[in-house]
Amino acid sequence: MNIVVLVKQVPDTSAERKLNADDNTLDRESVDAVINEIDEYAIEAGILLKEANDGEVTILTVGPERATESIRKALSMGADKAVHVSDPAVHGSDAIQTAKVIAAALKTIEYDVVIAGSEATDTRMSVVPALVAEAVGLPQLSNARKITVDGGSATIERVSDTGYDVVQASLPAVISVVEKINEPRYPSFKGIMAAKSKPIQTLTVADLGLGADEVGLANATTQVVSFEVAPPRQAGQVVKDEGDGGAKIADFLASKKLI
Amino acid sequence: MAEVLVLVDSVDGAVKKATLELLTAARSLGEPSAVVIGAPGTAAPLKGTLAEYGAAKVYVAESDEIGDYLVAPKADVLATVVGQAGEPAAVLVSSTPENKEVAARLAFKLGSGVLTDAVTVNDDGSVVQSIFGGAVTVQSKVSKGTPVITVRANSVTPSPSAGAADEVTVAVELSDAAKAAKVVDRVVEAKGSRPALTDASVIVSGGRGVGNAENFSVIEALADSLGAAVGASRAATDAGWVPHTMQVGQTGVTVAPQLYIAVGISGAIQHRAGMQTSKTIVAINKDPEAPIFELADFGVVGDLFTVAPQLTEELTKRKG
C-alpha cells in the first residue's frame, strides 16, 4: 500500500506571528518554522499503515525552500521519500490554489491513500484535505480519530460534535486525522542518519504542467485587503484565594454584568 | 436586491442559533434565502422560524439518501441552488467542521473563493477575520465569483425581521462522486441537556486539575448555576473523564463565548487556540505561574475544590 502524507511547514505557534506589510501575506521568514503539529500524527498514521501493509510513504509538501527542514524530519520519522513543490510563483496562494497544486503533484505519485492533518495552525482553515478530494475526484474521509483499512476500502471514525460518525469509502481516498489517532514517534538517531540520503524530488509549478496564472497571490481567489495588529488583551487581575476566591469571582462577574 | 444564500443548520426540528445569526448578517448584503438540506420533512418545522428571521425564500432540498453522506452532496446541492438563484451576493454557512468543508468544495465548484471564520460580514461581501489567536485582525475579500463565507458562531446578535419564506423545491440527485464516502453509523457520546459548546454564551471548562471523572461534578454544578455549557482540556478528554466532544482547542471546538471559565487548566497553546477570543476569561488554578492567567480578565490562585463550589454557591444565592 502506497501512502502520500501531506505535510505543511508553519510558523511556530508559540512565536509572535505576523503578516508582511508589503503584500499582506504570511511572514514565513521572521519566525521559526516547524512541521504543522497535527501533520506529525498524519505521518505516524502513514507509517503505521505501511508497516501493516507494506509499500512506501511519500511526503508531499507545497512550500518555500526552507520547508525541506520539515521534510527531513518527516523522513527521519520513517517516511521513504518526498516530493517538494517549491516555486516562488506559489507565494501567496490560497487554499484552493494550494489544493490544485497538491492535486497536480499527486499525479506524479502512485498511491492508494492520501493522509493529511485536520488543520494547519497558521491559516486554521481545515479545508485543504476536502479540496484535494474535490480536485482529484476521490472520496473524502476527514477528521479521523481511527482508521481501519480492509482490502480495497477504508473506514474511519470521524469526530462529530455529538460523538463520532463511522464513514466508509473505497480506496484510493483522502483521509485527514485529528490528534486522537495515535502518538507520533520521535525520530531515532538511526532514522535521522537515514533521512539524509532519502530522495527529495523538487518540482516547480511548470514541472506540474500548471500555468503561472493558476497560482500565487496575483491570481488568488481570495485576498487580504488590509490588516491591523489587534490591541493586546488588557492584563487582568489575579488574586490569591484567601477563603473568599469564589465570592470574588462572583463580584467580578456582577461588575461585568455577566450575572 | 440580490439573494444571499444561508445554509440552515438544525437539530431536532429546530433552527440552530448560528443560522439565525447568519440570517441577521445576510440582511446587510441583500435578501436572505434559506437553504435546507436533509431528509424529507426536515424543512417543514423550520419554516416558521426562518420566516421570522427574514428568509424571503426557503430552498428545500430533501432526499431519503442525503443523510447517509457528508460534505460532498451538500456542496453539490448548494452549487445547484446558486445556479437557481441567479447571481447571489454570497453564500453564508456557519463555521462548523463539516460546513467549512462544504463551503470550500462549493467555492471550488463555482470557481470562486472561500473565506473561513468571519467575525463580521461587511455589506460589500468582504469580511473581518481574527487570526493568530486574535492577535491580528484582517479585512479580506473573495476576488472572483460568488463569495462563499463561513461565519464564526456568536459573532452576530440574531434579530428577527419578517420574511415571506416562499418555498422553492430543489431537485436532489446524488452523483456517484457525491456518494463516494458513506456514513455507516452515527454514534452519540455526548450526554445530558446542557447547551452545546458552539452555541453557548457561557462555558465552564475543566482540566487535568479536576483529577477524575467523578470530580467533574464540581465543573458541572458551576456550569448549571450559570446555564453554561461544559468544556474540557485535552488532558481531561484523553483521560476519559468526559467525551472528546467536550474538548476545547486546536483539535477540539473553537469557541468565543461571552464568558469562559477555565478550571484546573494550565492554558497550553493548543487549548488557548480554541478559546482565547472569548470576550471575558476567568481562571481558577493553584499554580500562580499557569499561562492561563496571562489571558484571564480575572484569576484566582487557589484550590479549585474550594473556589469553584464557593462560586457555585454564591451564584445560586445571588440568583435568589
Ligand SMILES: Cc1cc2nc3c(=O)[nH]c(=O)nc-3n(C[C@H](O)[C@H](O)[C@H](O)COP(=O)(O)OP(=O)(O)OC[C@H]3O[C@@H](n4cnc5c(N)ncnc54)[C@H](O)[C@@H]3O)c2cc1C
Ligand atoms: C496536536 C495537538 C493538539 C492538541 N489539541 C488540544 C486541544 O484541542 N485542546 C486542549 O485542551 N489541548 C490540546 N492539546 C494538549 C495541550 O498541549 C495540553 O497538553 C493540554 O491542554 C493540557 O491540559 P490541562 O491544562 O488540563 O493539563 P495540565 O497542563 O496538566 O494543567 C493542569 C492544571 O491544573 C492545575 N491544578 C491541578 N490541581 C488543581 C487544583 N486542585 N486546583 C486548581 N488548579 C489545579 C495545575 O496547576 C495545572 O496548571 C493538544 C496537543 C497537541 C500536541
Ligand SMILES: Nc1ncnc2c1ncn2[C@@H]1O[C@H](COP(=O)(O)O)[C@@H](O)[C@H]1O
Ligand atoms: N502547503 C501545503 N503542503 C502540504 N500539505 C498541506 C499544505 N497546506 C495544507 N496541507 C495539508 O492540509 C491540512 C489542513 O490544512 P488547512 O486546510 O490549511 O488547515 C494540513 O494539516 C496538511 O496536511
